[in-house]
Amino acid sequence: MLTYDAIEQKRLEIQxxxxxxxxxxxxxxxxxxxxxxxxxxxxxxxxxxxxPDDRFPFRFLDPALGTGAFLSALLRLFPATSLREAIGYEVxxxxxxxxxxxxxxxxxxxxxxxxTKATPPVTEEQKAHLLICxxxxxxxxxxxxxxxxxxxxxxxxxxxxxxxELAGLYCYFLCIAHGWMAHNALAGWLxxxxxxxxxxxxxxxxxxxxxxxxxxxxxxDPSEVQFKDALVSSAVVWLRNAVPAKDHMVExxxxxxLSNPKVSQAVSLDVLRKAAKWTQFPQVTRSSTxxxxxxxxxxxxxxxxxRGLVTGANEFFILTDEQVExxxxxxxxLVPILPGPKSLKRDEIEADAEGNPxxxxxxFLLNCNxxxxxxxxxxELYKYLQMGVEMGIHQGYICSHRSPWYVQEHRPPSMFxxxxxxxxxxxxxxxxxxxxxxxxxTAANVYLMFYSKPFxxxxxxxxxTLRREVWKALNAIAPEVLMSEGxxxxxxxxxxEPKELLNVPADSILSVLPTPLYRTVEQMELF
Numbered sequence: 001m002l003t004y005d006a007i008e009q010k011r012l013e014i015q016x017x018x019x020x021x022x023x024x025x026x027x028x029x030x031x032x033x034x035x036x037x038x039x040x041x042x043x044x045x046x047x048x049x050x051x052p053d054d055r056f057p058f059r060f061l062d063p064a065l066g067t068g069a070f071l072s073a074l075l076r077l078f079p080a081t082s083l084r085e086a087i088g089y090e091v092x093x094x095x096x097x098x099x100x101x102x103x104x105x106x107x108x109x110x111x112x113x114x115x116t117k118a119t120p121p122v123t124e125e126q127k128a129h130l131l132i133c134x135x136x137x138x139x140x141x142x143x144x145x146x147x148x149x150x151x152x153x154x155x156x157x158x159x160x161x162x163x164x165e166l167a168g169l170y171c172y173f174l175c176i177a178h179g180w181m182a183h184n185a186l187a188g189w190l191x192x193x194x195x196x197x198x199x200x201x202x203x204x205x206x207x208x209x210x211x212x213x214x215x216x217x218x219x220x221d222p223s224e225v226q227f228k229d230a231l232v233s234s235a236v237v238w239l240r241n242a243v244p245a246k247d248h249m250v251e252x253x254x255x256x257x258l259s260n261p262k263v264s265q266a267v268s269l270d271v272l273r274k275a276a277k278w279t280q281f282p283q284v285t286r287s288s289t290x291x292x293x294x295x296x297x298x299x300x301x302x303x304x305x306x307r308g309l310v311t312g313a314n315e316f317f318i319l320t321d322e323q324v325e326x327x328x329x330x331x332x333x334l335v336p337i338l339p340g341p342k343s344l345k346r347d348e349i350e351a352d353a354e355g356n357p358x359x360x361x362x363x364f365l366l367n368c369n370x371x372x373x374x375x376x377x378x379x380e381l382y383k384y385l386q387m388g389v390e391m392g393i394h395q396g397y398i399c400s401h402r403s404p405w406y407v408q409e410h411r412p413p414s415m416f417x418x419x420x421x422x423x424x425x426x427x428x429x430x431x432x433x434x435x436x437x438x439x440x441x442t443a444a445n446v447y448l449m450f451y452s453k454p455f456x457x458x459x460x461x462x463x464x465t466l467r468r469e470v471w472k473a474l475n476a477i478a479p480e481v482l483m484s485e486g487x488x489x490x491x492x493x494x495x496x497e498p499k500e501l502l503n504v505p506a507d508s509i510l511s512v513l514p515t516p517l518y519r520t521v522e523q524m525e526l527f
Contacts, residue, residue, distance in 0.1 A: 004072065004075050004076045005076070006071065006351070007103075007106075008037065008072045008076070010102065011067050011068060011069075011072055011102055012037065012300075014067055014098050014102065015034050015067045017068075018067070018094060018095055018098060019032075019034065021094070022094070025048065027143050027146070029138070031068070031135075031136030031137040031138035031139075031142075031169060031170075032092065032095070032136065033134075034066055034067070034069060034134075034160045035066070035069040035070065035134045035135060035190060036069075037069060037072070037073070039258070040069040040070050040072065041073045041076070041077070042257055042258045042259055043070070043073070043132060043188050043190070043236060044070065044073040044074050044075060044077050044078075044132065044203070045073075045104045045259065046188070046238075046258055046259060047130055047132060047186060047188055048077055048078065048217070050186055050238070051129070051130060052187060055129045055130075055186075056082045057081065057082050057083055057084035058081065058082065058083065058084060058129035058130055059084050059085045059086075059087075059126075059127070059128045059129050059130070059182075059483050060074055060085070060086040060087070060109050060128065060130050060132070061086075061087050061088075061128035061130070061131045061133075061135055061177075061180060061181070062087075062088040062089070062130075062131070062132055063088075063089050063115040063131070063133050063135065063173060063177060064089065064090070064091075064115070064133050064134060064135045064136055064150070064173065065088030065089060065090040065095075065096070065099055065110060066090060066095050066099070066134070067095055067098060067099045067102065068088065068099050068102065068103055068110075069094060069134070069465060070132045070133070070134070071086065071088055071103065071108060074086065075106060075108075075130075077490045079264040079423060080107065083107065085109070086107065086108040086109065087110075087111065087128075088108065088109070088110050088111070089110075089111050089113060089114070089115035089118065090110065090111075090112060091112075091113065091114040091115070091136075093112055096110065096112040097112065098472075100112065115173075115176075116128070116151060116173070116176055117156065117316060120179040120180045121180065124182055124183065127180060127181055127182035127185065128180055128181055128185055128186065129185050129186070130186050130187075131177055131180065131181055131185065131186070131187040131188070132187070132188045132189075133173065133187075133188075133189055133190070134189075134190040134191075135169065135170040135173035135174065135189070135191065136169050136170065136173070137168065137169070137170060137191075137192060138168060138169035138170075139168050140166050140167060140168055140200075143169065144423075148165055151163075151172040151416065152165075152167075152172075153168070154172070154176055155171075155172050155175040155176055157181045158175055158176050158255050159175045159178050159207050159211055160211075161175055161203040161204075161206060161207050161211075162203065163175075163200065163203050163204075164199070164200050164203075166198075166199070166200040167200045167201075167203070167204075168192070168200075169292070170191045170192065170195075171195065171201070171203070171204045173415065174189055174191065174204065174207075174237075175204070175207055175488060178207075178211065178212075178241070178284070182241065183241055183242065184240055184241060184242050185240065185241045186238070186239075186240055186455065187212075187238070187239050187240075187241070187464075188236060188237070188238050189237045189238075189239075190234060190235075190236050191234070191235060191237060191302050192233065192234060192235070193219050193234060193279065193488075194222075194233070194487060194489075196217075196219075196235070196264065196277065196278035196279045197276075197278065197279050197487045198487070205272075205278065207284035208237070208239060209244070209269055209272060209273060210243075210244075211243070212239040212240060212241055212242065212243075212244070213239060213240040213241075213242050213243070213244040213245075213248060214237070214238075214239050214248075214250045214269075214272075215238040215239055215240060215250065215251065215366065216236075216237075216238040216250065216251040216252070216253065217235055217236070217237050217238075217250065217251075217252055217253070217263060217278070218235060218236045218238075218252075218253045218258050219233070219234075219235045219252070219253070219254050219255075219279065220233065220234050220235065220254075220255070221254065221255040221256075221262070222488040222492045222493070222494075224487065231376075231491050232440060233488050234515045236258055238425075244269060246269075247268075248268075248269055249266040249267065249268055249269075250267050250268075250269065250272060250277075250284045251264060251265075251266055251267075252264070252265050252267055252281035253265075253267075253282065254282050263282045264282060265281055265282030267281050267375060270289075277484075277485075279484070279487070280484055280490070296505050296507075297505070297506045297507070297510055298502060298503055298504060298505060298506055299501060299502050299503070299504050299505075299506050299509075300503065301453075301506060301511060302452065302453055302456055302506055303416075303450045303451060303452055303453065303502070303504050304450075304451045304453070304502075305448050305449065305450055305451070305498040305501050306411065306448070306449050306450070306451065306498060307364075307420065307445045307447075307448060307498060308417075308420075308442070308444065308445040308446060308447040308448070308449055309408055309409040309411040309441040309443070309444060309445060310398055310409065310410060310444070310445050311365070311386075311398070311444065312393070312396050312397070312398030312399040312402070313393045313396055313398075313399065314444065315408075316366075316388050316391070316393050317366045317367075317408070318337060318363055318364070318365055318366075318444070319334075319363065319364050319366060320361060320362070320363060320364075321361075321362050321364075324364055327380060327383075328380040329366065329380060329381055329384060330378055330380070330381055332519050333367060333368040333381060333453075334364040334365065334366060334367075334439060335364065335365045335367050335368060335408075335441075335442055336355070336356045336357055336362065336363070336364055336365075336439060336441040336442070336453045337363050337364060337365040337441055337442050337443065337444065338357060338363070338417070338437070338441045338442070338443045338444075338447070339359065339361065339363055340361035340444075341419040341433060341446060341447070343361075344359075344435070347434065347435050347436065347475075348435070348436045348438075348471075349434055349435060349436065349438060349439055349441070350438055350439070351438045351439035351440065355439055355440030355441075356439060356440070356441070357437075357439035357441045358439075365442060366384075366406070367408040368381065368385075368404075368406055368407065369404075369407045370404075371404065371508045372385075372404055374418065381479070382400075385406055388406070393405075394406075410444065410523065411442045411443065411449060412443055412451075413437060413439065413440045413441055414437060414443070414449035414450050414451055415436070415437055415450065415452065415460060415467060416434060416435065416436060416437070416449075416450035416470070416471060416474060417434070417435040417437055417443055417447045417449055417450065418432055418433065418434050418435070418447065418448045418450070418496070418501065419432055419433050419446065419447060420445065420446050420447060420448055420475075420526040421446070421496075422493075422494055422495065423492050423493055423494065424479070424492055424494075429479050430475075430479035430482065431479070431482075431483065431492075431494040432479070432482050432494070432496060433475075434471060434474040434475045434483060435447075436467065436468065436471040448496065448498055448501055455520050456517065457461075459514070459517055466513075466514070469512040470509055470512060471515075472512070473508040473509040473511065473512050474508070474509065477504060477506040477508055479503075481504055481505065482494075482496065482501075482504060485500045485501065485503050485504050486501075487500075495500065
């Protein structure tokens with residue numbers, strides 16, 4: 001009989017072979033990202049310290065077994081006498097059949113089926129005392145409408161929580177498990193940390209605050225990716241299946257490892273109920289302010305922010321000067337558009353006499369609101385659009401929902417822009433760049449576009465110096481403030497939605513406004 005170390009070595013070899021046999025697209029669709037063995041051991045060691053003595057021997061459950069990373073750590077760390085029963089579910093036979101062959105001599109039951117379709121134990125005696133799981137990271141758009149409806153109904157039946165349709169499979173996994181756990185059972189979930197900030201995570205957070213006792217959330221540093229093949233920032237959520245005490249405090253840790261985090265903070269349930277975003281805990285990146293969020297002036301008080309336009313087919317609608325000449329497209333149907341942030345060497349965009357941006361390569365957006373019958377009066381334009389029809393551009397999701405299919409969203413040029421996504425680099429500590437745009441160029445959806453409120457727009461339009469001062473003030477916003485408002489993915493990829501950017505404090509901008517404008521802001525009764 002092989003030792004547990006020998007089995008683990010064999011398991012890792014099998015895991016690599018099985019992963020290599022599937023394409024990245026297939027694994028993304030099914031959410032198959034194996035748990036790193038070091039993390040599996042770390043989680044089981046932590047669980048061992050939390051399990052009370054009266055729970056031995058205990059029942060163990062893993063609803064998404066894979067090849068058995070947690071099972072391997074369990075059998076290595078716990079003596080055989082402490083284990084009453086170990087059960088693992090795996091929906092994919094590609095992994096499940098190999099797991100059954102690998103663990104057939106050990107005291108475990110591997111069930112090759114979808115755990116969400118299995119019948120949970122009826123009696124308290126049959127339920128799990130320890131549940132550890134890395135559920136499939138399947139995004140909502142990979143779930144059929146019927147499957148979403150089934151999962152939503154099951155989660156509601158089990159916990160009373162009504163999830164919206166944007167919830168990922170892992171949210172349902174966690175809530176459905178409520179019916180599988182014994183009273184006071186311990187559970188550890190390795191899941192994406194995005195639930196802590198996004199709207200669809202609200203129900204999951206409500207479950208963690210009301211139905212169980214949330215013990216700890218450890219969030220890994222986004223720059224220390226746990227899954228090398230998944231662009232996702234991970235967290236480990238620990239809970240007990242018991243209603244929390246009113247004065248209960250939840251431990252939030254960040255960075256390092258589960259057993260040796262970099263930062264820790266205890267947060268009350270009352271604070272968590274009021275917090276829109278939980279990634280602000282532990283508070284290692286938020287700057288302190290003397291005034292409350294309600295009282296403080298935000299960017300939303302000075303600007304509107306919109307995502308840049310979505311063309312539906314950049315390769316067709318965005319053209320270079322050379323392509324414009326080649327297809328002889330009429331200039332009245334062309335709008336200058338900025339290239340992506342990576343192509344811009346400078347953050348200030350100058351303009352020529354015609355309002356075009358002064359860049360090494362100029363780009364133009366094809367935008368025509370004429371009817372198809374009217375377009376025929378412009379033979380070269382008509383010919384180009386017919387080429388798009390032959391390419392199937394008009395049948396794409398975005399284009400097929402527009403009339404006519406080639407008309408573009410209305411996005412006037414904006415004076416200030418910010419990249420929608422970014423990373424910290426050795427050269428730039430701030431993943432977000434604020435651009436000053438003097439040109440008449442619009443921008444695609446890789447940018448966030450600022451539109452000043454009327455009182456500010458008038459002043460900026462007539463005062464180039466003030467324009468630059470406001471731009472410098474935007475760049476003076478601390479990177480930590482911007483990052484804490486947004487969300488982060490594996491590998492340190494930060495993203496800001498318009499509403500998140502608008503929530504950023506505007507103190508730096510207020511400090512450069514002339515007195516009349518400052519008083520205008522004061523009169524908004526924000527102070």
